[in-house]
């Protein structure tokens with residue numbers, strides 16, 4: 001299959017490109033700079049110059065390929081509402097090209113923010129728009145003749161060179177001189193290894209039924225206290241509890257995410273796609289790879 005990938009130069013997108021090419025697919029990656037285009041060429045992919053804000057470039061990529069994987073996102077947490085609106089518009093622009101074609105369109109969503117109805121959030125629990133509406137915008141396309149499926153990523157997609165939430169927590173601990181968790185730290189974060197997530201994107205592209213939600217879950221739920229403990233042990237810092245009302249002051253923007261509880265399961269995803277995460281878990285990855293100087 002020839003696949004259009006947005007965010008192809010990113011942390012997760014680059015692993016998806018590798019995974020697709022290794023499985024015999026061809027990749028056309030969206031590149032908003034010459035540097036990103038070169039990264040794609042080195043990975044064996046073709047580049048399409050454009051951006052999330054340029055709907056014509058997205059439509060061009062979708063028209064020229066047999067399926068689309070959308071991972072690009074503007075990670076500006078100071079203007080998250082605008083970033084979410086750009087994401088939704090991008091999904092709709094691609095969806096308009098794919099409508100009626102039954103071509104696969106795999107969209108990146110998130111798992112955190114769901115209130116689990118059971119002990120673990122499963123694939124049948126719909127995600128709220130918070131305000132990122134990737135999941136609902138993607139699922140809406142299933143009724144328009146698009147084989148649209150959503151991969152719901154946990155808050156930590158981990159591997160070497162991670163620049164997501166966990167490195168941000170490590171930086172905060174370094175700055176503050178303590179490694180903190182919120183309250184009793186029993187709220188749980190799920191996680192997945194980047195390479196396992198990349199494999200799931202490929203399987204969803206190849207086999208995902210229209211309207212499917214797939215949970216990319218390796219670790220079902222790590223108490224946030226244990227994440228703080230690894231950080232404190234590795235940096236040789238005191239490990240402390242911060243009261244909920246002080247979380248924003250201590251952690252800044254990440255406080256509201258670190259306070260969330262989102263344990264989740266991938267039982268249905270594994271059964272439906274034959275996906276078996278095989279890489280190390282978050283705490284082990286942190287111990288091995290996150291504190292090298």
Ligand SMILES: NC(=O)c1ccc[n+]([C@@H]2O[C@H](COP(=O)([O-])OP(=O)(O)OC[C@H]3O[C@@H](n4cnc5c(N)ncnc54)[C@H](OP(=O)(O)O)[C@@H]3O)[C@@H](O)[C@H]2O)c1
Nearest residue numbers: 007008009010011012036051052071072073153156157164
């Ligand atoms: N990493 C995690 O732990 C994690 C957890 C949950 C969800 N997610 C989600 O997973 C997806 C991929 O995350 P990631 O960690 O791989 O992100 P990343 O490393 O920051 O990469 C973002 C990608 O999006 C591209 N991009 C950003 N703004 C763009 C724009 N305006 N137009 C076109 N392309 C643009 C970037 O292109 P350049 O290379 O040109 O900058 C890059 O390829 C995102 O939707 C993210 O929210 C990630």
